[in-house]
Amino acid sequence: MTYPVKGEHLYKHYKKQVVLDDVSLTLREGEIYGLIGPSGAGKTTLVRILLGLEKADSGNVELFEQTPTLDAFRSLGYMAQSDALYNELSAYQNLEFFASIQGMRGKEKKQRILDVAKSVGLENDLKKNVAQFSGGMRRRLSLAAALVHEPRLYLLDEPTVGLDPLIRRSIWTLFHYLKSKGATIIVTTHVMDEVAQCDRVGLLSEGHIIAQGAPKELTQEFGVSTVEDVFLIKEGMKP
Numbered sequence: 001m002t003y004p005v006k007g008e009h010l011y012k013h014y015k016k017q018v019v020l021d022d023v024s025l026t027l028r029e030g031e032i033y034g035l036i037g038p039s040g041a042g043k044t045t046l047v048r049i050l051l052g053l054e055k056a057d058s059g060n061v062e063l064f065e066q067t068p069t070l071d072a073f074r075s076l077g078y079m080a081q082s083d084a085l086y087n088e089l090s091a092y093q094n095l096e097f098f099a100s101i102q103g104m105r106g107k108e109k110k111q112r113i114l115d116v117a118k119s120v121g122l123e124n125d126l127k128k129n130v131a132q133f134s135g136g137m138r139r140r141l142s143l144a145a146a147l148v149h150e151p152r153l154y155l156l157d158e159p160t161v162g163l164d165p166l167i168r169r170s171i172w173t174l175f176h177y178l179k180s181k182g183a184t185i186i187v188t189t190h191v192m193d194e195v196a197q198c199d200r201v202g203l204l205s206e207g208h209i210i211a212q213g214a215p216k217e218l219t220q221e222f223g224v225s226t227v228e229d230v231f232l233i234k235e236g237m238k239p
Protein backbone atom coordinates (compact mmCIF):
# COMPACT_ATOMS: atom_id res chain seq x y z
CA MET A 1 0.00 0.00 0.00
CA THR A 2 1.39 3.39 -0.94
CA TYR A 3 0.58 6.58 0.90
CA PRO A 4 -0.22 9.58 -1.30
CA VAL A 5 0.14 11.95 1.66
CA LYS A 6 1.95 11.57 4.92
CA GLY A 7 2.26 14.42 7.41
CA GLU A 8 4.13 13.67 10.61
CA HIS A 9 4.28 15.69 13.81
CA LEU A 10 3.28 18.94 12.20
CA TYR A 11 3.43 22.11 14.25
CA LYS A 12 2.42 25.56 13.11
CA HIS A 13 1.88 28.81 14.92
CA TYR A 14 1.06 32.35 13.86
CA LYS A 15 2.47 34.88 16.32
CA LYS A 16 1.34 33.55 19.71
CA GLN A 17 -1.41 31.33 18.33
CA VAL A 18 -0.69 27.63 18.03
CA VAL A 19 -2.69 26.41 15.02
CA LEU A 20 -1.37 22.87 14.58
CA ASP A 21 0.00 21.06 17.59
CA ASP A 22 1.63 17.77 16.67
CA VAL A 23 -0.73 16.69 13.89
CA SER A 24 0.03 13.48 12.03
CA LEU A 25 -2.09 12.34 9.13
CA THR A 26 -1.60 9.60 6.56
CA LEU A 27 -3.89 9.22 3.59
CA ARG A 28 -4.41 5.81 2.04
CA GLU A 29 -4.43 5.41 -1.69
CA GLY A 30 -7.93 5.59 -3.16
CA GLU A 31 -9.75 6.89 -0.11
CA ILE A 32 -11.92 9.92 0.47
CA TYR A 33 -10.78 11.51 3.71
CA GLY A 34 -12.92 14.18 5.32
CA LEU A 35 -11.27 16.76 7.50
CA ILE A 36 -13.83 18.32 9.76
CA GLY A 37 -13.75 20.77 12.60
CA PRO A 38 -15.04 24.14 13.67
CA SER A 39 -14.09 27.35 11.95
CA GLY A 40 -10.53 28.26 12.85
CA ALA A 41 -9.59 24.70 13.86
CA GLY A 42 -6.69 24.67 11.40
CA LYS A 43 -8.11 22.66 8.48
CA THR A 44 -7.01 25.04 5.73
CA THR A 45 -3.61 25.47 7.35
CA LEU A 46 -3.15 21.70 7.48
CA VAL A 47 -4.17 21.23 3.84
CA ARG A 48 -1.86 24.05 2.72
CA ILE A 49 1.04 22.52 4.63
CA LEU A 50 0.38 19.08 3.18
CA LEU A 51 0.54 20.50 -0.29
CA GLY A 52 3.55 22.69 0.37
CA LEU A 53 1.90 26.11 0.08
CA GLU A 54 2.63 26.79 3.72
CA LYS A 55 5.67 25.75 5.70
CA ALA A 56 5.23 23.97 9.01
CA ASP A 57 7.37 25.15 11.94
CA SER A 58 8.45 21.54 12.30
CA GLY A 59 7.40 18.11 11.16
CA ASN A 60 7.66 16.27 7.92
CA VAL A 61 5.51 15.95 4.79
CA GLU A 62 5.80 13.30 2.11
CA LEU A 63 3.81 13.14 -1.11
CA PHE A 64 3.71 9.74 -2.76
CA GLU A 65 6.28 8.60 -0.19
CA GLN A 66 8.86 11.19 -1.23
CA THR A 67 9.91 14.64 -0.21
CA PRO A 68 7.62 16.79 -2.38
CA THR A 69 8.99 17.45 -5.86
CA LEU A 70 7.62 19.33 -8.85
CA ASP A 71 6.46 16.02 -10.31
CA ALA A 72 4.46 15.30 -7.18
CA PHE A 73 2.80 18.72 -7.47
CA ARG A 74 1.76 17.88 -11.02
CA SER A 75 -0.12 14.93 -9.56
CA LEU A 76 -2.15 17.21 -7.29
CA GLY A 77 -5.44 18.94 -7.79
CA TYR A 78 -5.98 21.74 -5.30
CA MET A 79 -9.13 23.71 -4.78
CA ALA A 80 -8.64 26.61 -2.39
CA GLN A 81 -11.37 28.06 -0.23
CA SER A 82 -11.42 31.27 -2.22
CA ASP A 83 -11.74 30.84 -5.96
CA ALA A 84 -8.55 31.62 -7.86
CA LEU A 85 -10.17 32.45 -11.20
CA TYR A 86 -9.66 35.12 -13.83
CA ASN A 87 -12.82 37.23 -13.91
CA GLU A 88 -12.10 38.90 -17.22
CA LEU A 89 -11.72 35.56 -19.01
CA SER A 90 -14.43 33.14 -20.06
CA ALA A 91 -14.89 29.85 -18.24
CA TYR A 92 -13.33 28.06 -21.21
CA GLN A 93 -10.31 30.37 -21.19
CA ASN A 94 -9.89 29.82 -17.45
CA LEU A 95 -9.85 26.05 -17.90
CA GLU A 96 -7.56 26.43 -20.88
CA PHE A 97 -5.12 28.39 -18.75
CA PHE A 98 -5.04 25.75 -16.01
CA ALA A 99 -4.74 22.93 -18.54
CA SER A 100 -1.89 24.68 -20.33
CA ILE A 101 0.17 25.25 -17.19
CA GLN A 102 -0.20 21.53 -16.56
CA GLY A 103 1.36 20.89 -19.96
CA MET A 104 -1.79 19.90 -21.85
CA ARG A 105 -1.98 20.77 -25.54
CA GLY A 106 -4.11 20.52 -28.67
CA LYS A 107 -7.10 18.26 -29.13
CA GLU A 108 -6.53 16.37 -25.91
CA LYS A 109 -6.70 19.64 -23.97
CA LYS A 110 -9.87 20.76 -25.72
CA GLN A 111 -11.62 17.45 -25.14
CA ARG A 112 -10.57 17.35 -21.52
CA ILE A 113 -11.90 20.88 -20.92
CA LEU A 114 -15.26 19.87 -22.38
CA ASP A 115 -15.30 16.72 -20.25
CA VAL A 116 -14.52 18.43 -16.95
CA ALA A 117 -16.97 21.25 -17.68
CA LYS A 118 -19.64 18.61 -18.23
CA SER A 119 -18.72 16.78 -15.06
CA VAL A 120 -19.48 19.91 -13.00
CA GLY A 121 -22.54 20.89 -15.05
CA LEU A 122 -21.01 23.94 -16.74
CA GLU A 123 -20.90 22.68 -20.31
CA ASN A 124 -23.38 25.34 -21.47
CA ASP A 125 -21.62 28.20 -19.69
CA LEU A 126 -18.14 27.90 -21.11
CA LYS A 127 -18.37 31.04 -23.22
CA LYS A 128 -19.53 33.26 -20.37
CA ASN A 129 -17.12 35.54 -18.59
CA VAL A 130 -16.46 34.39 -15.07
CA ALA A 131 -17.42 37.88 -13.83
CA GLN A 132 -21.02 36.91 -14.71
CA PHE A 133 -20.90 33.67 -12.74
CA SER A 134 -22.83 33.06 -9.53
CA GLY A 135 -20.93 31.93 -6.44
CA GLY A 136 -21.94 28.31 -7.02
CA MET A 137 -20.83 28.44 -10.66
CA ARG A 138 -17.46 29.84 -9.60
CA ARG A 139 -17.08 27.03 -7.08
CA ARG A 140 -17.83 24.45 -9.78
CA LEU A 141 -15.42 26.07 -12.20
CA SER A 142 -12.70 26.02 -9.55
CA LEU A 143 -13.37 22.32 -9.07
CA ALA A 144 -13.16 21.74 -12.82
CA ALA A 145 -9.81 23.57 -12.84
CA ALA A 146 -8.53 21.23 -10.11
CA LEU A 147 -9.66 18.20 -12.14
CA VAL A 148 -8.50 19.20 -15.58
CA HIS A 149 -5.11 17.46 -15.57
CA GLU A 150 -6.51 14.23 -14.06
CA PRO A 151 -4.43 14.28 -10.89
CA ARG A 152 -4.06 11.26 -8.60
CA LEU A 153 -4.55 13.30 -5.45
CA TYR A 154 -7.08 16.00 -4.69
CA LEU A 155 -6.92 18.47 -1.82
CA LEU A 156 -10.26 20.22 -1.78
CA ASP A 157 -10.96 22.96 0.74
CA GLU A 158 -14.72 23.22 1.25
CA PRO A 159 -15.47 22.37 -2.38
CA THR A 160 -19.24 22.38 -2.00
CA VAL A 161 -19.73 25.49 0.09
CA GLY A 162 -22.57 27.58 -1.33
CA LEU A 163 -23.79 24.86 -3.68
CA ASP A 164 -27.41 23.77 -3.71
CA PRO A 165 -28.24 20.21 -2.57
CA LEU A 166 -28.72 18.81 -6.09
CA ILE A 167 -25.40 20.11 -7.35
CA ARG A 168 -23.72 19.02 -4.12
CA ARG A 169 -25.02 15.54 -4.72
CA SER A 170 -23.72 15.49 -8.28
CA ILE A 171 -20.32 16.74 -7.10
CA TRP A 172 -20.16 13.90 -4.59
CA THR A 173 -21.08 11.44 -7.32
CA LEU A 174 -18.10 12.87 -9.18
CA PHE A 175 -15.83 12.37 -6.12
CA HIS A 176 -16.91 8.73 -5.91
CA TYR A 177 -16.21 8.35 -9.63
CA LEU A 178 -12.71 9.82 -9.21
CA LYS A 179 -12.15 7.45 -6.31
CA SER A 180 -13.29 4.52 -8.43
CA LYS A 181 -10.56 5.53 -10.89
CA GLY A 182 -8.00 5.28 -8.10
CA ALA A 183 -7.76 8.91 -7.00
CA THR A 184 -7.26 9.90 -3.37
CA ILE A 185 -9.24 12.83 -2.05
CA ILE A 186 -8.96 14.93 1.08
CA VAL A 187 -11.86 17.25 1.54
CA THR A 188 -12.63 19.77 4.26
CA THR A 189 -16.28 20.18 5.02
CA HIS A 190 -18.81 21.39 7.54
CA VAL A 191 -21.66 19.46 5.96
CA MET A 192 -22.55 16.41 7.98
CA ASP A 193 -24.23 14.42 5.22
CA GLU A 194 -20.96 14.71 3.29
CA VAL A 195 -19.02 13.41 6.26
CA ALA A 196 -20.97 10.15 6.11
CA GLN A 197 -19.81 9.66 2.51
CA CYS A 198 -16.13 9.73 3.42
CA ASP A 199 -14.17 6.52 3.91
CA ARG A 200 -12.47 8.05 6.92
CA VAL A 201 -12.77 11.32 8.74
CA GLY A 202 -10.42 13.25 10.98
CA LEU A 203 -11.88 15.56 13.60
CA LEU A 204 -9.64 18.57 14.05
CA SER A 205 -10.03 20.78 17.07
CA GLU A 206 -7.69 23.46 18.34
CA GLY A 207 -4.80 22.07 16.38
CA HIS A 208 -5.27 18.42 17.38
CA ILE A 209 -6.83 15.48 15.60
CA ILE A 210 -9.12 14.42 18.42
CA ALA A 211 -10.65 11.40 16.65
CA GLN A 212 -10.17 9.59 13.37
CA GLY A 213 -11.75 6.64 11.61
CA ALA A 214 -14.53 5.44 9.36
CA PRO A 215 -17.74 7.40 10.14
CA LYS A 216 -19.64 4.18 11.01
CA GLU A 217 -16.88 2.94 13.29
CA LEU A 218 -16.71 6.27 15.10
CA THR A 219 -20.45 6.51 15.67
CA GLN A 220 -20.56 2.88 16.87
CA GLU A 221 -17.61 3.37 19.18
CA PHE A 222 -19.29 6.37 20.81
CA GLY A 223 -22.81 4.89 20.67
CA VAL A 224 -24.25 7.85 18.75
CA SER A 225 -25.90 8.27 15.37
CA THR A 226 -23.82 11.03 13.78
CA VAL A 227 -20.18 12.09 13.56
CA GLU A 228 -21.33 15.51 14.78
CA ASP A 229 -22.33 13.85 18.07
CA VAL A 230 -18.90 12.20 18.27
CA PHE A 231 -17.41 15.66 17.96
CA LEU A 232 -19.63 17.08 20.68
CA ILE A 233 -18.75 14.23 23.04
CA LYS A 234 -15.05 14.63 22.41
CA GLU A 235 -15.38 18.36 23.06
CA GLY A 236 -17.21 17.69 26.33
CA MET A 237 -20.38 19.35 25.05
CA LYS A 238 -22.54 16.25 25.26
CA PRO A 239 -22.80 13.64 28.00
Ligand SMILES: Nc1ncnc2c1ncn2[C@@H]1O[C@H](COP(=O)(O)OP(=O)(O)OP(=O)(O)O)[C@@H](O)[C@H]1O
Binds near residue numbers: 014037038041044
Ligand atom coordinates in the same frame (compact mmCIF):
# COMPACT_ATOMS: atom_id res chain seq x y z
N1 LIG B 1 -1.58 33.67 7.47
C1 LIG B 1 -2.09 33.69 8.70
N2 LIG B 1 -1.67 34.60 9.61
C2 LIG B 1 -2.17 34.61 10.85
N3 LIG B 1 -3.09 33.75 11.31
C3 LIG B 1 -3.56 32.84 10.46
C4 LIG B 1 -3.08 32.74 9.10
N4 LIG B 1 -3.71 31.71 8.51
C5 LIG B 1 -4.54 31.19 9.42
N5 LIG B 1 -4.45 31.85 10.59
C6 LIG B 1 -5.20 31.54 11.82
O1 LIG B 1 -5.06 30.17 12.06
C7 LIG B 1 -6.27 29.63 12.58
C8 LIG B 1 -6.68 28.44 11.73
O2 LIG B 1 -7.09 28.92 10.45
P1 LIG B 1 -7.58 27.94 9.31
O3 LIG B 1 -7.93 28.80 8.15
O4 LIG B 1 -6.57 26.89 9.11
O5 LIG B 1 -8.88 27.33 9.97
P2 LIG B 1 -10.04 26.44 9.32
O6 LIG B 1 -10.26 25.29 10.23
O7 LIG B 1 -9.73 26.16 7.92
O8 LIG B 1 -11.28 27.44 9.41
P3 LIG B 1 -12.58 27.60 8.44
O9 LIG B 1 -13.42 26.38 8.64
O10 LIG B 1 -13.23 28.84 8.96
O11 LIG B 1 -12.06 27.76 7.06
C9 LIG B 1 -7.29 30.76 12.59
O12 LIG B 1 -7.37 31.28 13.90
C10 LIG B 1 -6.70 31.78 11.65
O13 LIG B 1 -7.04 33.08 12.03
